[in-house]
Amino acid sequence: MISLKHLVKTYHGHGAPVHAVCDVSLDVAEGRIYGVIGASGAGKSTLIRCVNLLERPDAGEVWVNGRDLLTLTDAELRQARRQIGMIFQHFNLLSTRSVFDNVALPLELAGLSRSDIVARVQPLLALTGLEARANHYPAQLSGGQKQRVAIARALASEPKVLLCDEATSALDPETTRSILALLRDINEKLGLTILLITHEMDVIKTLCDEVALMEDGAVVERGPVQAFFARPQSATAKRFVQAALERPLPETILSRLQSAPAAGLDPLVRITYVGGQVDAPVLSHLSREFGVDVNILSSQIELIQHQPLGFMVAQVEAQDQPAAETALAWLQQQELQVEVLGYVSR
Numbered sequence: 322m323i324s325l326k327h328l329v330k331t332y333h334g335h336g337a338p339v340h341a342v343c344d345v346s347l348d349v350a351e352g353r354i355y356g357v358i359g360a361s362g363a364g365k366s367t368l369i370r371c372v373n374l375l376e377r378p379d380a381g382e383v384w385v386n387g388r389d390l391l392t393l394t395d396a397e398l399r400q401a402r403r404q405i406g407m408i409f410q411h412f413n414l415l416s417t418r419s420v421f422d423n424v425a426l427p428l429e430l431a432g433l434s435r436s437d438i439v440a441r442v443q444p445l446l447a448l449t450g451l452e453a454r455a456n457h458y459p460a461q462l463s464g465g466q467k468q469r470v471a472i473a474r475a476l477a478s479e480p481k482v483l484l485c486d487e488a489t490s491a492l493d494p495e496t497t498r499s500i501l502a503l504l505r506d507i508n509e510k511l512g513l514t515i516l517l518i519t520h521e522m523d524v525i526k527t528l529c530d531e532v533a534l535m536e537d538g539a540v541v542e543r544g545p546v547q548a549f550f551a552r553p554q555s556a557t558a559k560r561f562v563q564a565a566l567e568r569p570l571p572e573t574i575l576s577r578l579q580s581a582p583a584a585g586l587d588p589l590v591r592i593t594y595v596g597g598q599v600d601a602p603v604l605s606h607l608s609r610e611f612g613v614d615v616n617i618l619s620s621q622i623e624l625i626q627h628q629p630l631g632f633m634v635a636q637v638e639a640q641d642q643p644a645a646e647t648a649l650a651w652l653q654q655q656e657l658q659v660e661v662l663g664y665v666s667r
């Protein structure tokens with residue numbers, strides 16, 4: 322549904338040029354929810370603004386619904402843009418218009434009759450839970466309600482694609498959850514393809530099917546959300562995943578952690594396991610067969626894309642260094658991700 326090919330966007334200001342987007346290619350299949358995550362300044366907003374040509378890329382192709390938008394005439398582009406809705410962090414509602422009239426705006430601009438507008442807007446207010454608010458003004462609404470109005474307005478022209486630029490970043494956690502649930506709902510009910518950008522891993526975890534990680538204008542890692550969480554490859558992806566999922570180790574352990582093995586030190590490992598694999602049999606096998614004690618320091622399970630993903634940090638206490646290495650080598654052959662975090666004394 323969306324296919325970005327080798328997009329490039331450079332800003333030329335007073336100082337050195339800023340390479341906001343450098344050769345990014347990305348495909349979002351119809352009906353999918355695709356998230357782009359990255360730190361501030363990574364180029365996420367620039368990228369998503371290229372999808373409806375709010376920003377014109379310097380090079381590359383922007384295919385939406387089978388057409389390369391960069392090759393269209395102005396009139397064709399106006400038409401194509403109706404199929405692309407967009408919502409923003411700060412809602413961008415018109416304060417002098419009621420909820421109903423905000424949602425109706427794109428339809429008025431498209432020249433629909435009043436009765437057609439009413440017929441289109443009413444179900445959207447129902448879908449977004451705003452029926453009772455039709456005559457309220459933005460100043461009378463909470464942030465979550467304002468974002469619902471923005472979503473209803475974005476849906477008014479019956480788009481095939483919805484672009485979301487940090488749509489929940491200005492909202493509290495509970496309101497965020499309700500807006501994410503609404504986005505999931507419209508994705509399922511309307512078959513809408515959603516491309517969103519966020520700096521919050523929680524949004525990716527809760528809502529997205531696929532994810533791309535941007536850093537310095539480039540995509541450095543991408544894939545299904547489950548795999549991204551279970552097996553992050555790049556240092557940046559690992560950092561995002563850890564920050565989002567794992568409780569940090571207590572200071573009492575961190576302060577003792579050494580980076581190199583030595584006599585009297587045990588390896589501290591992080592074990593990540595997916596799906597139905599249960600940790601206990603693997604660890605008891607390890608204990609029995611290799612004569613080591615596994616001292617579990619923390620353990621947690623998260624549900625991602627309806628699949629359990631477990632994390633555990635454990636100190637592997639063996640008789641000596643070679644015994645510890647043999648035990649770890651076996652552990653690494655199991656269907657687990659095993660990473661040595663460092664070495665600690667008992």
Ligand SMILES: Nc1ncnc2c1ncn2[C@@H]1O[C@H](COP(=O)(O)OP(=O)(O)OP(=O)(O)O)[C@@H](O)[C@H]1O
Nearest residue numbers: 332334339341360361362363364365366367368520
């Ligand atoms: N209109 C502009 N003119 C000049 N530089 C810009 C412009 N817009 C963005 N940039 C620069 O391009 C880079 C990418 O910005 P962008 O807004 O796309 O990042 P982002 O990932 O959306 O960040 P954030 O999470 O803070 O919103 C930044 O270095 C930014 O300063």
Ligand SMILES: [Mg+2]
Nearest residue numbers: 365366367487
């Ligand atoms: Mg941004």
